[in-house]
Amino acid sequence: EQLSFILKWHSGQGTQDTYVTCIYSLQKHYPEIIDKTVMNKLLFGMKKLYGDFKIECLEAMIPNITEFDSAYLELKAAGILDILIHKDFSIRGVALRLLHKLLPKLTHDQLFEIAQVLSVDGPNECQYWTLEICKWMYDYITQYITNETKTSTTSNISEKFYHCVRELLLEFLSSKNEYIRVNCRNFWCDSKRLSISSHHRLIALVDQLYSIKSEQEYLNYSTNFLLERTSHNPDYNHFIFENPLDKCIFQEFPLTCNWRQRHHTYMTP
Template identity: 80%
Template sequence: MRLIIHTHTIFKSYARYWLTPIIHMCNQMIEKSSEDLNTFLIDTIVILLSWNSIAIPSELDRTAVQRLLEYLFLNCTHKNTFVMKTNLDLIKKLIESWNERIYAPTLIIYKLIFDQDIKSKHNTIGLSLIGILLANNILPYNEINDLTEDKFNETLLKNMTNSFRNIYAAAAEVVGMLLNVKKLKGQSNERLLEQLSFILKWHSGQTIQKHYPEIVDKTVMNKLIFGLKKLYGDFKMECLKVMIANVTEFDSAYLKLKAAGVLDILIHKDFSIRSVALRLLHKLLPKLTHEQLFKIAQTLSLDGSNECQYWTLEIYKWMYDYITQQITN
């Protein structure tokens, strides 16, 4: 095997003959060894993946590939962050290269996201692995005994209540990806959305929305607007960002935003928050009355960062074009 590793470019032309026996050899090494993922095995897998353009495992090798994938999932975690990232990159490359021969090792994933301690970061690796699968349109849940899809999703959603931002944000992103992939595959999201509604918070909405814009429905929008006044700093900015994508689809959105103090944000000292509010209003302009447009024009200020000035001028330009059109008509 060392010979193949050191001269892999020569063997590449014969990849379809070597792929199956090497995969089986890797699995035999795994069965006989009690060690964690070692460099020899990593190098071997990297070589196999580098032959991807020539050959991928056959349908007959699906079980062997799955056994190898499960081993990688089980041994991905490492106390050294760099090593763990390298392991994740290897899994990512394997799934991307052999996508057609892979299905999710659901039970392993479930155990990797099961830690119920909201002050623990142990579920990070499990969430990362789900993200890799979903990025390749592979759903993380497969029918297995004693684990229903509801139970799996419930465990996944609980990660959104974690105390650490990197955990709940990762969980929210994974949930957004899951909703999107299920939609693309023609599967119903009704039950998952029902489960999600009980724990959805504004700070998760933006992350989910990146992959599944439909999450911001009328109920969620009302919650966001209602909570806007109580938020400060980055939280207020993120709340405004969540609204941007779908704000034009809701009746009386401007009136509700005005009541929540959005016009005050137009002169906010925090320019990053102000710029998001300006973007939000710019999107709403076509739905506003003359009086509402006039009120906004009176409130706007040209001070602030370049981005604030840009969006302020964009609003003024839109108003100018609108007025010109009204006069000429």
């Protein structure tokens, strides 16, 4: 009761910044404080907040966001999609975390909406959460298209959705951050996405993993995906030579380095 009184008093003071900071600090220790009333106040005031206060507002919503049925619609109205294209990366990073938690509750069209505004730029945190969202979406849309194919109802939106997410994931293969690059590469290397058969994998590399946006890096990552198959060969862990080179016996062989001898008999310098 005392807590409710304090929150009600803060809410009536017209100091939204103080109210958000208070809620943000309390929810760290008592997440249940974010009920429908508090969530509505946070969503209503989000557009008027800037900087650290907006970050605190978004952070406060994360723990219980999935418990509210219309959360995405409210967030969209409050400008969550605009945040994803904004250059304030600290705010964008928190917004991506919030949306990542909401993904399982979103509709097909809502997921496509988000996919269209995602980008691979930004610092490591933004790239990480964008990659996690893209990975979830890729598995979702491939399964969705598979189900549509079985019923012969493949839609144009699904195709656009698939290509949008696929191209984002291909761009992550050339990220400057090694962790992001390896994370994305491991995602593609899974047998659910690329066949373990070298023949079928080669076909998939041409059919699925080529994009104009990632054309400059295509040869690099496609070769890597092909060579990755060699690590599954039984001979992969065998040594190239039976004995170390320092224990091998070498035969001395005369080598003529004179340029005049380049066309002679058996030697070419």
